[in-house]
Amino acid sequence: MDELTQQHLQELRRGTVVLASLLTLRTPGYGYGLLESLAAAGIAVDGNTLYPLLRRLEKQGLLTSEWNTEDARPRKFYRTSAEGERLIDALLTDWHEIDAALGRLTDGGTR
Amino acid sequence: MDELTQQHLQELRRGTVVLASLLTLRTPGYGYGLLESLAAAGIAVDGNTLYPLLRRLEKQGLLTSEWNTEDARPRKFYRTSAEGERLIDALLTDWHEIDAALGRLTDGGTR
Numbered sequence: 001m002d003e004l005t006q007q008h009l010q011e012l013r014r015g016t017v018v019l020a021s022l023l024t025l026r027t028p029g030y031g032y033g034l035l036e037s038l039a040a041a042g043i044a045v046d047g048n049t050l051y052p053l054l055r056r057l058e059k060q061g062l063l064t065s066e067w068n069t070e071d072a073r074p075r076k077f078y079r080t081s082a083e084g085e086r087l088i089d090a091l092l093t094d095w096h097e098i099d100a101a102l103g104r105l106t107d108g109g110t111r
Numbered sequence: 112m113d114e115l116t117q118q119h120l121q122e123l124r125r126g127t128v129v130l131a132s133l134l135t136l137r138t139p140g141y142g143y144g145l146l147e148s149l150a151a152a153g154i155a156v157d158g159n160t161l162y163p164l165l166r167r168l169e170k171q172g173l174l175t176s177e178w179n180t181e182d183a184r185p186r187k188f189y190r191t192s193a194e195g196e197r198l199i200d201a202l203l204t205d206w207h208e209i210d211a212a213l214g215r216l217t218d219g220g221t222r
Contacts, residue, residue: 004171005201012126012202016209018119023216042212060115090116091123092217098127099210101153105134106203 017045017053019091025063028079054078062087128156128164130202136174139190165189173198 001009020043024034031051038045057063062084067074080088112120131154135145142162149156168174173195178185191199 001201004173005198008126008129008198008202009205012130012205013209015119015123015125016213019123020213020216023213041215042208062115087116087119090112091119092213094120094123095210095213097153098124099206102127102131102134102203102206104152105131105154 013044015091016095017043017049018057019088019095021050021053021057022062022080022084022088022091025078025080025084028066028077030075030077034078057084124155126202127206128154128160129168130199130206132161132164132168133173133191133195133199133202136189136191136195139177139188141186141188145189168195 017038020038020041021034024037024041029037031047031054034054035045035047035050038050054063058065058078062081063078064081065076065078067076128149131149131152132145135148135152140148142158142165145165146156146158146161149161165174169176169189173192174189175192176187176189178187
């Protein structure tokens with residue numbers, strides 16, 4: 001796939017990683033577990049993108065975090081907050097509207 | 112709606128404007144007409160975003176343009192190129208994959 005296509009695909013995907021992360025972290029989890037869950041669901045994202053994103057979402061109050069200190073190395077696990085749930089609602093509503101709009105445009109273009 | 116939500120919505124929408132524009136310009140049109148078609152389809156975008164985007168897509172070879180000099184003031188109209196059609200295919204495929212992934216994550220989260 002050429003670089004131009006890659007770039008446009010990345011732009012299309014970027015906003016959806018936030019939504020997918022908030023949805024997945026309704027069940028509390030670690031960053032690495034989230035990465036695996038997203039990959040399994042078909043959302044390709046790498047750690048260099050995801051981990052800073054999680055810190056940003058936490059700072060924005062959309063995720064809460066706790067440390068699990070039971071293991072030798074403490075690990076942080078995240079959970080979608082009430083504010084995160086509100087953002088999920090807003091983004092899902094918008095997503096479905098865009099999906100419907102694209103559907104209309106696709107029909108129009110192929111008629 | 113608060114600023115944070117707005118910002119995330121904008122991120123979600125950004126990549127879709129390219130796809131919606133390429134779909135719409137399968138039927139050649141002016142920038143202003145495109146703006147109206149997108150609004151009618153439910154894709155909110157303003158001219159300050161759309162017009163530079165059209166010039167960028169043209170430079171990338173995804174749109175071709177011609178000048179209509181029949182009116183007093185020449186106007187440029189755009190049309191999706193063969194390369195643009197290939198990008199439409201790639202973006203639509205990706206969009207449907209993301210949509211399916213989000214569907215799976217939504218089901219998982221509300222079970």
